[in-house]
Every structure is written in C-alpha cells, then in structure tokens.
Amino acid sequence: MVTPDLSVSLGGVRVKNPVLSASGTFGYGLEFLPFYDISRLGAVVVKGLSLAPTSGNPPGRIVETAAGMLNAIGLQNIGVERFIGDVVPRLEDVGATFVANIYGKTVEEYEALARRLSEVSSLGAIEVNASCPNVREGGMAFGATPEGIAGLTGRVRGCTAKPLWVKLSPNVTDIAVIARAAEEGGADAVSLINTIVGMAVDHRSRRPELSNVTGGLSGPAIKPVALRMTWEAAKAVRIPVIGIGGIQSAADALEFLLVGASAVQVGTANFRNPRACVDILEGMEAFFREERIAALADYRGGLTLEKRP
Amino acid sequence: MPIDRTRFLSARIVRNEGRGEIFYRIEAIIPEPVRFVPGQFAMVSGWPGNDPLLPRPLAVFRSGGTKGKGKIEFVYKVVGRGTALLSGLHPGETLSITLPLGRGFDLEQEGRSYWLVGGGVGFSSVFPAAAVLGRRRARFEMFLGARTREHLPPKEWTPGGKEPGRIHLCTEDGTAGYHGRVTDAVLERMEGLSQESIERLVILACGPREMLREIAAAASRRSVMAQVALENHMACGFGVCWGCVVTLWDGDRTAYRRVCREGPVFDAREVVW
Numbered sequence: 001m002v003t004p005d006l007s008v009s010l011g012g013v014r015v016k017n018p019v020l021s022a023s024g025t026f027g028y029g030l031e032f033l034p035f036y037d038i039s040r041l042g043a044v045v046v047k048g049l050s051l052a053p054t055s056g057n058p059p060g061r062i063v064e065t066a067a068g069m070l071n072a073i074g075l076q077n078i079g080v081e082r083f084i085g086d087v088v089p090r091l092e093d094v095g096a097t098f099v100a101n102i103y104g105k106t107v108e109e110y111e112a113l114a115r116r117l118s119e120v121s122s123l124g125a126i127e128v129n130a131s132c133p134n135v136r137e138g139g140m141a142f143g144a145t146p147e148g149i150a151g152l153t154g155r156v157r158g159c160t161a162k163p164l165w166v167k168l169s170p171n172v173t174d175i176a177v178i179a180r181a182a183e184e185g186g187a188d189a190v191s192l193i194n195t196i197v198g199m200a201v202d203h204r205s206r207r208p209e210l211s212n213v214t215g216g217l218s219g220p221a222i223k224p225v226a227l228r229m230t231w232e233a234a235k236a237v238r239i240p241v242i243g244i245g246g247i248q249s250a251a252d253a254l255e256f257l258l259v260g261a262s263a264v265q266v267g268t269a270n271f272r273n274p275r276a277c278v279d280i281l282e283g284m285e286a287f288f289r290e291e292r293i294a295a296l297a298d299y300r301g302g303l304t305l306e307k308r309p
Numbered sequence: 310m311p312i313d314r315t316r317f318l319s320a321r322i323v324r325n326e327g328r329g330e331i332f333y334r335i336e337a338i339i340p341e342p343v344r345f346v347p348g349q350f351a352m353v354s355g356w357p358g359n360d361p362l363l364p365r366p367l368a369v370f371r372s373g374g375t376k377g378k379g380k381i382e383f384v385y386k387v388v389g390r391g392t393a394l395l396s397g398l399h400p401g402e403t404l405s406i407t408l409p410l411g412r413g414f415d416l417e418q419e420g421r422s423y424w425l426v427g428g429g430v431g432f433s434s435v436f437p438a439a440a441v442l443g444r445r446r447a448r449f450e451m452f453l454g455a456r457t458r459e460h461l462p463p464k465e466w467t468p469g470g471k472e473p474g475r476i477h478l479c480t481e482d483g484t485a486g487y488h489g490r491v492t493d494a495v496l497e498r499m500e501g502l503s504q505e506s507i508e509r510l511v512i513l514a515c516g517p518r519e520m521l522r523e524i525a526a527a528a529s530r531r532s533v534m535a536q537v538a539l540e541n542h543m544a545c546g547f548g549v550c551w552g553c554v555v556t557l558w559d560g561d562r563t564a565y566r567r568v569c570r571e572g573p574v575f576d577a578r579e580v581v582w
Contacts, residue, residue, distance in 0.1 A: 031547060032549075034547075047551075056551065061552045062543070064361055067359045067360040069362060073551045073552065219359070219362050220359040271363060271549070272363055273317070274407060
C-alpha cells in the first residue's frame with residue numbers, strides 16, 4: 001500500500017503533514033515528549049511569546065462549559081529570549097518543525113519580536129497573534145478591523161523574511177474581509193479561529209467564574225463556527241488557510257480540509273488526550289489509505305455544494 | 310518496568326464502588342504498576358462524548374500488581390458532572406488516565422515525625438503518605454476531619470488501621486472522635502508540644518483551602534515545616550494550559566505557579582494565602 005502524500009506548503013514552509021498543534025495548548029512542545037515524538041507533526045506552534053516574560057492573569061483562569069471551556073490565561077510565557085536560549089536548541093534536537101506565535105502590546109513590540117526570531121534559522125514560521133481576547137492591549141485590539149490587521153501585518157512583514165502567518169479572531173462581523181486584509185498586508189497564510197469571547201457566572205455567588213470576567217471559548221462547542229469561518233476565509237484569499245477550532249478527531253480535521261483549509265491546528269483536544277495530534281494524524285492517514293487517496297491535494301477543498309441526486 | 314514517568318494510558322475498570330453515597334473507590338488494570346510519590350495525581354476520564362470535556366484530577370490512591378499487570382486505585386467524591394459520570398462507569402469499561410503527575414510530598418526527611426492531616430476527601434492524598442511512612446516505620450500521626458461520622462473515610466481504607474492510637478478522628482457534629490474541626494484538633498495538639506517535638510515535626514495536609522490556610526498559619530507561628538496539597542481547576546494536568554496557577558511568594562514579590570507542575574504539594578510558607 002502506498003503511503004499517501006500528506007505534505008503541504010503553508011506560505012513558504014513545507015510541512016510533512018497538515019496536523020499542527022495550536023498555540024497556547026501545546027506549551028513549548030517539549031511537554032509532550034513523554035507522550036510521543038513531536039517531530040511527527042506537521043509543525044509545533046508554541047505558546048504566544050512576548051518580548052519580556054509575562055505573568056498573565058490572576059488565578060480563576062479556566063472554567064469548563066458545555067462541550068468546551070473558557071480560558072483567560074493572559075499569555076503567561078517565558079519571553080522570547082528564554083525561548084531562544086532554552087527551548088529552541090531542544091526543539092532542534094528533537095527535529096521538530098516549529099512555529100513561534102508572537103504577541104505584543106504595541107506594533108513596535110511585534111516588530112521587535114519578528115526581528116529577533118528571524119535570527120533563529122531553524123524557525124519554520126512566525127504566527128502573529130492578532131486575536132487573543134484576554135489581554136487589554138494588543139491581541140484582538142489589532143485583529144478586530146481590516147485596517148488594524150492590514151497595518152499590523154504590513155509592519156511585521158517589513159521586519160522578517162520568515163513565512164508569516166496571521167492568526168485571526170472570530171470576534172468580527174466578516175471574516176472574509178479580515179482575511180483579505182491580512183493577505184493584502186503581506187501574510188503568507190492565515191490561521192483561524194482563535195477563541196470566541198464568552199462568559200460564565202455563578203448564579204449563587206453572583207460572581208463571574210473567571211477573574212478576567214470574560215474569556216475565550218474553545219473545544220467542540222465552537223467547531224461549527226470555526227468550520228464556517230474557515231470556509232469563508234478560504235474562499236476569500238489565495239494564501240493558505242489553517243483551520244482551527246474544536247478539532248477532536250481525524251474526521252473533524254478532514255472536514256476543515258474539505259472546506260478549503262490547507263492544514264489544521266489542534267488545540268483544546270490536547271488537554272483531554274495528550275496524544276490527540278498524533279491520533280488525528282494516524283486517523284487521517286488511515287482514511288486516505290482506505291479511500292485510496294494518493295495525496296492531500298486530491299482531497300483538500302473538495303466540498304461539493306451540488307444537491308444530492 | 311514500573312511506570313515512574315508520565316504516561317497516557319487506557320485502563321480497564323475492575324471495580325467502582327460507592328460508600329455511603331459519599332466516597333467512591335475505583336480500581337483499574339494498567340500495563341505496569343505505577344511508582345508514585347504520595348500527593349502525585351492523575352487526570353482521569355472515561356465517560357463517552359465531549360461533555361464534560363476535560364478529565365478530572367484525582368490523587369493516586371494506590372498502585373500495585375506485578376510486572377506486565379499493574380493496578381491503579383483512586384478515591385473520589387461526587388462533586389459535579391464529571392465525577393457523577395465517573396461513578397456511573399462499570400467494570401469492563403475503559404478509563405483514560407495520564408499519570409503520575411505533579412510533585413508529591415517530601416517524605417525523605419531524616420529523624421522527623423509527621424502529622425498527616427486530611428480534611429474531607431483530602432484523605433485520598435494523605436493515606437498514600439501514611440502507607441509509605443508505615444512501611445518505613447517512621448513516626449507519624451494522622452488527623453482526619455469530616456462534617457459527620459458518615460463523611461469520614463471507611464475504616465478498612467485506612468492504612469495501618471490496626472494501630473488506631475495514631476489516628477485522630479474529628480467530626481464537626483461530634484458523632485465520632487474529637488468534636489470540632491480537624492484544624493482545631495491539630496492546633497490544640499500543637500499547643501501542648503515541647504520545643505523538642507516541635508522541631509522534629511513535619512505537617513502534611515490536604516483538604517479545604519481554609520483548613521490549609523489555618524494550619525499553615527499555625528505552623529508558621531511555631532516554625533513547623535508544613536507541606537500542603539492544593540487543588541484547582543485544571544484542563545491538562547501536565548503543564549501546558551496554564552489554567553491552574555496559584556499565587557506564591559517569590560522572594561518579596563509574588564508569582565503564578567502551576568498546581569499541576571510545581572505543585573500540587575507546596576511548602577506552606579510559599580503560598581500567598
């Protein structure tokens with residue numbers, strides 16, 4: 001039996017398969033080494049990095065909701081220098097393709113991060129986080145308007161020759177317009193969706209469940225929204241679209257590929273099953289073999305809208 | 310090879326029994342016995358579907374078995390939807406378990422005597438410590454607190470239960486043992502200790518946060534070393550979601566540390582109560 005060719009180009013970086021980890025759910029990748037060889041993944045997208053280490057939001061950061069969860073972590077991270085000094089050499093040793101997700105409070109911080117990370121020759125791509133709902137400045141503040149996205153993307157583009165991905169927020173009126181703005185700003189790919197802003201309160205204590213009051217909803221609960229937005233974005237742009245949102249199984253991942261995603265990122269599923277990414281990859285390989293599909297390209301974007309006979 | 314590093318496993322349930330509608334004890338078969346430090350925990354799920362989504366953190370209660378056939382046990386209390394679904398699982402069904410996780414109690418101190426304090430279901434963390442100390446013939450006493458007699462752990466679950474002199478039962482309604490909160494029993498007994506005994510003492514505690522806070526304060530006043538096992542909501546259990554942080558002292562500043570990774574057992578002096 002021929003092994004299906006699952007490789008795909010994601011805006012200048014060729015990955016061996018379309019299963020990636022989603023930023024913020026995979027630590028720095030190394031945490032998953034007890035469970036499997038992370039170099040098997042298309043790419044590891046690490047937790048959002050800021051210039052300086054960031055302490056994040058006060059406790060009361062997560063709450064479970066129906067078929068999902070809300071988080072308001074606030075991008076706690078070790079900062080770009082420790083990432084480059086301590087983590088990058090170990091990711092290189094493991095042989096993983098890795099992508100740095102970056103987050104700044106100002107455009108200048110994004111620029112400085114992109115410049116610094118461009119010096120890391122082994123880095124596969126930079127993913128601009130223009131969509132975190134849990135920080136007051138930066139993040140979603142840039143991602144909410146086409147002007148904001150185009151402006152930020154253009155400025156970061158000017159600082160790096162690395163493949164540049166822009167991670168989009170679903171908390172917008174028209175995702176197609178936002179995706180096009182990223183493309184026009186010079187993005188090599190867009191990834192979507194980040195979490196949907198939500199809220200949970202305790203009716204007895206009369207208090208919000210999260211210290212930040214609102215948080216980002218993730219998990220299977222958001223998959224239909226993510227799938228629709230991925231479909232809309234894929235129709236709107238020529239650059240690759242990376243689908244994210246509630247993917248738990250190979251079937252879920254295949255649905256995103258079918259509506260036009262070039263690859264997927266698996267997020268919250270990693271919390272429940274540390275092997276989620278490889279389980280999905282193996283399931284996808286099995287599906288292509290069973291269906292005798294030789295290459296990912298033969299399946300991707302193959303959604304048919306014609307009525308059933 | 311016993312399991313001593315974190316793994317994600319499937320386990321076949323062989324027993325899942327409730328006691329007095331309060332505590333459940335679940336036992337499952339795994340590929341190898343687990344070598345764990347008391348206070349370490351596991352992330353456990355097994356109900357079908359995506360709702361609730363996340364596994365539940367449970368202290369590792371016991372593990373044994375032989376090469377090629379391990380056994381793992383957890384004790385839990387039904388507190389919400391996840392544990393209610395867990396209580397409905399039957400022998401033959403499958404659990405998904407990630408273990409062992411976190412940093413457990415430090416039991417390696419020479420020449421010390423230990424007080425193990427368990428409030429409510431907190432006994433599930435301190436019984437494993439008692440088992441280790443008992444095997445080592447170390448000196449220890451156990452304080453177990455509950456609202457009523459029915460809320461105390463069943464006697465046959467108690468390690469070393471044949472030497473009851475070392476166990477102080479406390480109930481808030483006075484239906485068994487000391488009439489009052491376990492915290493007060495600990496504090497009163499600490500009052501009566503000589504300076505020599507105080508210097509040898511190490512307290513290990515797991516239970517409601519208020520209990521831990523008061524024990525930590527009393528221990529601090531008399532310079533007794535105390536280790537507390539904290540709980541929190543967590544999504545992953547192995548350090549990647551950053552959802553379970555608590556506030557700790559870091560010099561004269563504070564920092565957020567993960568219960569799942571840097572904990573769940575912390576030096577009580579480090580915790581910002």
